Amino acid sequence: MAQSKTVHIVSHTHWDREWYLPYEKHHVRLIKLMDELLAILEKDPDFKSFHLDGQTIMLDDYLQIRPEKREQVEKYVREGRIHVGPWYILQDEFLTSSEANVRNLLYGHRDAARYGAVSKIGYFPDSFGNMGQAPQLLRQAGIGNAFFGRGVKPTGFNNEVSETAAYESPYSEMIWEAPDGSRVLGILFANWYSNGNEMPTEPGEARAYWEQKLKDAERYASTPHVLMMNGCDHQPVQSDAAEAIRTAQRLFPAHRFVHSNLADYALAVSGTVPEHLSVVRGELRSQHTDGWSTLVNTASSRIYLKQMNNRGQALLEKAAEPLAVFAHLTGKAPYPHHLLEYAWKTLMQNHPHDSICGCSVDEVHDEMVARFAKSRHVGEAIVSDSLDVLAGDIDTSPFRNVLREGETAYPLAVWNTTGWERSGVATAELALERIYFRSGIGFAEMKKTLRTLPIGPLRLVDPDGNEIPFDDEDLGIAFGYDLPEDRFRQPYFERKIRVRFEAGRVPALGHKAFAVIHGNQAATGSAHHADSFESANGLAPIASERRSLVTGRNRMENGHLAVTIEKNGSLTVLDKASGRILRDLCIYEDTGDIGNEYMYKQPDGDLPITTRDLAASVTLAEDEPFRASFDIAHTLRIPVSADETLRKEQRELVWFTGRSAGRSSVMTEFRIHTRVTLEREGKGILVESAFDNQAEDHRLRMLFKPGIAAETHQADSIFEVAERNNVPAAEWRNPSNCHHQQAFVSLHDETQGLLIANQGLPEYEIMQEDSAVIAVTLLRAVGEMGDWGHFPTPGAQCKGKHAARLMIIPFAPAESGRTEARLDEEGAMILAHQFQVPWLTLQTGVHEGSLPVVHSYLSWEGKGLMLSALKMSTGGAVVARWFNAAKEERLLTAKPAFPVEEARHSNIMEEPLDQADLGAIAAGPAEIKTVLFQLPS
Template sequence: MPSSQPKAVIHVISHTHWDREWYMPYEAHHAKLIQTMDELLAIMDRDPEYRSFYLDGQTIVLDDYLQVYPEKREKLVQLVQEGRLSAGPWYILQDEFLTSSEANVRNLQIGHRDSRAFGPVSKLGYFPDSFGNMGQAAQLMQQAGITTAVFGRGVKATGFNNSVSESPDLESPYSEMNWDSPDGSRVLGILFANWYNNGMEIPEEPAAAKAFWDHAIASASRYASTRHLLLMNGCDHQPAQANLSAALRTARELYPDYEFIHSNWDDYVKAVHSDLPPELSTIKGELRGQRTDGWFSLVNTASARIYIKQLNQQNQTMLEKIAEPLAAFAHAQGRPYPHGLLNYAWRTLMQNHPHDSICGCSVDEVYHEMRTRFEKSKGVAASVIADSTAFLGGQIDTTGFAAISRDSAPFAVFSTSGYEDSGVVTVELELGRRYFKPGEAQAETAAIVGRDTTADGYLVDADGKRVPFVSSDLGVRFGYDLPADKFRQPYFARVVSVTFEAAAIPAMGYGSFAWIPSAGEEAGPAAASLVTAPNTLENDFLRVSIQTDGTLTMLDKTNGQTFDGLGYYENVGDVGNEYIFKQPNGDTAITTRGLAADIRLVEDAPHRAVYEVTHTLDIPESADERLQAEIATMVPFLERQAQRSSKRVPLSIVTRVSLSRSERGVRAHASFDNQAKDHRLRVMLPSGVSVAKHYADSIFEVAERATVPNPEWVNPSNCQHQSAFVDVHEAGRGLTVGNKGLNEYEVLRDDSGTIAVTILRSTGELGDWGVFPTPDAQCLGRNEAEWILLPHGGADDRFRAYQAAYGFQVPLQAVQTGLHAGPLAPRQSLLNWNGAGSRLALSSLKVNEDRGDLVARWYNLSGEPSELRVDAGRDAALYESNVLEEDNGARIGEAGSATVPVAGYKIVSIGLRADK
């Protein structure tokens, strides 16, 4: 009798996982892409049974093809509209943890915008090869109208290429599961339990096909919760299978009890949703492979080529935290918003964000090109910042300074971190500017400026109150204007460099100051030195003593807590690769603990004091000769016997420890000339807090993580990702360590709750599937690192420290302006907001491309409900939006202000429309 059960359905989805650059540089991969796409289009033309091909969830594949063949755009549009090619939802397949919260959002936004130009947007949360998945993915997907996510890593016991272990203790018995974000948002999660190549190169010949399908069907059936089985027909840079239709005809003949479909993601996902069992396992938050042995989570890509991460952090900060909000403020005052420039800058930056690029796990040539992209994007951001601050400066009423002196040189200082900010600012002010024309006696013009100006003077704020400062005369210098309505205008001017502490600059606002030229004027009002004893720095909040071995003893004067032994360095060997750190068997750490340091006071100014601490370590120059032999013969890193060399080289680390008058944290900047290979350098920061959990800044959340890993974890190292900071705290005591582009940390399983931050990892091979030497990844030469120590009182007090850590990454911006009237007050906030208990973080402020509305985004740092109060400072309509910045039509508040409840861990976007 025929079975009453419906047939199992084999969904074969053709695709290629397209790493834009990896084991070859970009243009080599690019040429391969052109060949792959050409052949794919030819297959689709000649084979009507070849129904669809998935372009890896990223629209940049289309861009890269059209860069060579722009005349084929109409063909691609036709195929997308017919459903035979996919478009989006991402612009690129990013590494989620090494790109900022806003970069993840812009990736979705640009991917959606580009997709709409071709046809329907692929509404699939596609994370095929992310090295771990962010905890807020489900919330981001839901806000973008995406209900299903597929991913390759982070769940179950996975090994190389996601091979599944036999352990019964799995996080889900099925490849399908509920995936929840911390706020409760949910999507259906589908794991590539047999990787995304389990249907590649399907045989057409019956005997080979029988062997293939017997294995493939059994493997897919093992984890599927429905009768719909997924076979991914492709792999990394895999060309389309030209004989697929014939291979599927063979399969249908061999297996009449199965239905074989050349499918697509839309049809497969719809079928799975309709056939799910009533109960699925639920996974929550981050997927980082914590139920594995710990060797293949690939977290150590966070420390490969740290210089790339630092450039990325600078670039992201310039775009999202400085250029965009300043351009938005200028737009609100009537200046056109530079959508095109910012879009170009974001795209250029995100071309560095694919996982094999930003992770530092590619060949050296990739990073030569990445440096150029960073410089291009940063150059655009710098131009937008300069234009926006110049425009805003021209809108500020500075006439009050004229009462002090008609020769006043006013300037404005902008804070765009989202919080009231105090910081040390250096501004170069031009005095006595004198223009000249071609052919004039330029030397005489310069001499006149030198004779008619003075570098002496003093500094005042908008109230006319004198401000302590340090200045230096940079002499008469050439400069030029580029007016919008005439030819360039060269000039000479005297330049005075003024450094001071700009205190309490309003959040998302500015303050005004002026340099008052005055011959013979004393430096400024006296201020007590921040050096209160030998090798000791102190302000109203902290006292920091530098011990003879260079470690810091820090007293938090607000609660009486003392932190000892902060800031020693640890050096160990590394015989792993760009993906994975592996300390040599039996290797002993070399540290600076107890090693006498050279300590010198190098700055004692009214606004800041700085000590320079120099350590010199004697370390092995490299691994021994066995490592190169093991690399050349592809000995797995876990089996390597290489040790560190007996030959030594010096490693001199110069650390500048600084404390400013108003800051609640101690800053550190380390620089060193690395001449050793195959090693790792970390700064060690004992928190004095021994707890089971700690907290790290991640994508739209402060993630709570276990300090002690699960029992399955056998890797001695438990390094993890961070964005702006890591925090360890208990009742009444806590330490937050902020950073700039130092994305790898570990909280040690010791009695001191030591936070170890990686500041250098040197390795000489890519790793993975072949032999790819990467000498540049040894990071020889000058390296540097920056961090800040922020003690706090634990619990709720930690959110103040988190805000300071965010602010640490965002420098204040200063611009000189003239003496003039203007519609803006000398000091004000351009966007007033507050969140109850300071639990909210401002993520971005920009202008939406489609409607021209201002859009601001916040997120709740905690699981406790909060409340957001927004006051735009003008009569405007406010509405709740989403990460795609859509207007849902529902207005909130009135007259440009509103109070919005924000649930725990919620991401909230607010639009502001001037026309109401």
């Protein structure tokens, strides 16, 4: 009888490292699973292979407990019976940075190769939506396929497949195309990744099982090859899989049943797919569905985790890595590959979709906080070591030339590790005098000497000797210690001050040195300390001597922007270059939330509580020549929680879309403190929000309604600026239409644009009133995990103190015609990326050095290009990576300020390709471009 179909049975387990159980409880179960798998492979040659969920960390976790099993594991990996990689962990793609997604592939490939072989499968079984650039990343890693479970077709309760939505593809097979045009064969788990789970061996059960399973799978298959995934979440190995397959073969001789693997299945499908498969382009976010199963609101579950992750990623990729490159280029420090790998892997252990998404039980997220700290501590140590090397190599001797009689210079350096020149307010701590315990002076005498040290007068100078306005604070006596490489720790007391000033035009990927001058001459830099705000009404004009940015009651301005704080605490901003006034910025909105860690659900009939008609208290907080700030205080009255119906519905597993709970009638005060800051040279307005949440079951957002009418908006995503519709597709039924962002979201019409940058606030929504409203989520407090059972999560109520940082950046859209006076959209994006990266400062001495007082290690130009990484490869090359945010081809030029033996193009795996002409590197639309600068040997 002719065999019309081949049924590929792939044994696997989907291993959420932590989820409804804490990590170690899942860990114990993993050890049992792996022991059983190795035993089956050993005794049953017909058990052909097992897919280890696309992530190498499972083997790391197993061998941590069973190191004696390594040789056996490697044997089966080499033989192709255990398939590992290509990822280190199965991440959430939208909640991890562009570079974190690359490191995940890079370390996953390296680890899989060490175990014996890399599974070249683009595996996204349960990502909560898929990034648009995934096909390009996979192609650059040598992978031509992608297997995914979400983003095109919805799944419902317990992962049941919906039958009512309009699909982008009629088949489970499709072509998935990235914005740059890269294509992979996309394979959707149309019946989920458990459609071949627990295959019966008894003929009667097997017949009924396979009749239904084959019918379901063949319905979506475009080829004679049918995929059956034999496994599910934390599924133990089916030890009698080979017997079950033999039973199926006897019952259905017209089909060919094989114990297969995903690579063989992808190869077979590739050779038999129809000529004209559907093409899906860019992001897969289930936009053509009813919208209830996108799980997008995991972007706002436990936002404190997202903020920790944002700081951790920025520390490693935008500070530790480039600074370690700079230090290595001095010839005085090896590049710490081993430490960076450890820090990255520790951070990425928080990146699985049930971890970073904040949708697990409380114990999981408690442990994540410790991992974030561990990764951060290593990153901070790398930064500190690198800065010590660099500061000691800067030639600060020119500052001797600015000294007057009796003065002493205290140089400090400011580092800009972003890819563009930068100006802004930096803070540095300086020791004016230090006395080591080894000096033999008694504690009392040491402290007396330091306490009586005169602090003033002080002045601050730049490398050209120009005096700069600054603010200083006496920090008193501080204890400290050195940890020398060649002797025991060296404790000391020192007298410290803190200075703040506007560091102007610090070069990209470089540093600029300044010096605090301490002496007996009259100082001009800190003269502003004697001044005070002239009038209780704040109506005095800018004082010419002080150059204050405060221009009136609740008003401040610089050369670019004028900011007025209205009676309700909202901001009205004049963009001076365009003349447009943007109103209703920074209004707070609080609503009820009877959903769960996965999805937001506003109670029926619930009306938002806002600050729109609420009087605010406004006070001047800071008035310096380089910066001004106002504090705004609101007191909202909100319900203490949902009503009692919610807890009953949670216990009884009432699905969140069908809940009838409302908000409690008991009210509580919810105080919100906002600080709004404008810097003298700033083209954006810093907004810092702080509150102590003691309420439950609610969501807090900040709203921006600038009066811009637009049909689409832009959002920073993974290696792209994604354009998204403001109004969802016709199939969308969810009243909420939230999205993911990385650094920013922006709107524009023909004459005005507004970009809202954030630090670790990945959820936003564009609401349509008479014009578009940007809503950024600051807090979402819920009490259960959700999904397949009742898992209370009191920690997800996020009680306690919280803070959020955003930046308002007006800009000129391309349609308006850019002028030198106006910030264009690309400039606004650059400011948003720089907003993620802290200023780094360190005191040094007056000494000779090989580095000039102002220096850039790598200068480059490229309209529309965004620098993403500067690091070193294991092959000893400096790695620089950009992505083209534009839809047109752009030209990149690069000028390294260090010796280069040769420059080569590369892929994201840091493999050298053809030679690169640094004077003319073409970057295609949306292309990710990596260049290797090979150093002389």
